[in-house]
Amino acid sequence: MTLLSVLHFPDKRLRIVAKPVNKITSEIKQTTKDMLETMYKEHGIGLAAIQVNIHKRIIVIDVSKEGDQPIVLINPLITTQSGEEESEEGCLSVPETKANIKRSEFVTVQFIDLEGKDKEIQADGLLAICIQHELDHLEGRLFIDYLSKLKQKRIYTRLEKNQRINQNLKE
Ligand code: GNR
Ligand code: NI
Numbered sequence: 001m002t003l004l005s006v007l008h009f010p011d012k013r014l015r016i017v018a019k020p021v022n023k024i025t026s027e028i029k030q031t032t033k034d035m036l037e038t039m040y041k042e043h044g045i046g047l048a049a050i051q052v053n054i055h056k057r058i059i060v061i062d063v064s065k066e067g068d069q070p071i072v073l074i075n076p077l078i079t080t081q082s083g084e085e086e087s088e089e090g091c092l093s094v095p096e097t098k099a100n101i102k103r104s105e106f107v108t109v110q111f112i113d114l115e116g117k118d119k120e121i122q123a124d125g126l127l128a129i130c131i132q133h134e135l136d137h138l139e140g141r142l143f144i145d146y147l148s149k150l151k152q153k154r155i156y157t158r159l160e161k162n163q164r165i166n167q168n169l170k171e
Contacts (some may be wrong), residue, residue, distance in 0.1 A: 004038045004052035008166070009094045009159055015140040018057045020049050021074050024116045028058070032072045032114065035060045040067055044051040044092045046130040048137030051093050059134040063126045071073050071121075074133060079120075080108040087129055089143045096163070097155055103132045 007014050021028055031054060039047040039060055049058040059073045079119050083105025090098045107128045123131055133143060144155055 001037055003041055003063075004034050006038065006042060006047075006051050006092050007053055008163055009091075009142060009144070010156055010163060011093075013043060013053055013055075014050060014093055014137075014142060016050060016055045017140050018034045018048070018138040020057050021101070021112075024074065024114060025113070027133075028056075028074070029114060031056075032060060032168065036062070036070050036072075039092075042092050045126070046134045046168050047092065048134045050137050050140070057138050059131075059138070060129050061127070061134065063130055072114055073109065073134075076109050076111040076131070076138075078107050078131070078135060079110050080106075081132075082106045085129075087126075089129070089133060091133070091143055093137075094142060094144055094155065095159065096160075097144065099147055099151070101146050103129050107131055109135075 026108050031049065033047060035047050035052060035058065045063045046059065046061040049056050057075045059076055061071045062069055081104035084102055086100050086102045088098050089101045095112060100136045105128065106124050108120060109131050110118065110120050136142065144152055
């Protein structure tokens with residue numbers, strides 16, 4: 001078991017477009033375990049591999065109250081979406097920031113599971129929102145990209161300093 005460290009905006013590595021997984025190797029399985037452990041430890045409901053500096057199309061999600069219903073999605077693709085709803089989002093990669101974001105209300109997502117089998121989930125509510133938030137990460141997108149330039153600038157100014165301090169601590 002390994003806790004992974006989560007990249008924080010404005011780290012440019014959060015903008016890298018993730019590559020598909022070709023084969024479910026033991027390394028991929030280990031990565032998903034480490035991601036789940038990291039997500040639970042950070043009290044997140046989802047985590048995309050890019051957030052832990054792994055640029056592959058892997059997502060883990062658990063929106064259950066007890067945190068006992070992990071979902072692993074590999075190479076996920078939204079095939080249908082409908083409706084619209086706005087809700088408050090946060091992101092482990094954008095600390096201390098919340099914003100209302102409009103998303104589709106219902107989504108269907110196709111993916112492969114850890115056995116390499118094709119799967120499909122139909123989601124609504126928080127799961128649907130989380131799936132869309134995580135799929136954005138795979139394209140190098142963050143929820144704050146939907147905000148006005150002014151709001152983005154304020155968030156940047158607030159977080160850029162921390163990022164610099166953290167960088168210096170590592171060196
Ligand atoms: O923990 C998280 N909570 C959350 C709340 C509303 C909408 C999306 C999310 S995902 C976020 C974890 C995270 O950053 N995943 O990428
Ligand atoms: Ni996020």
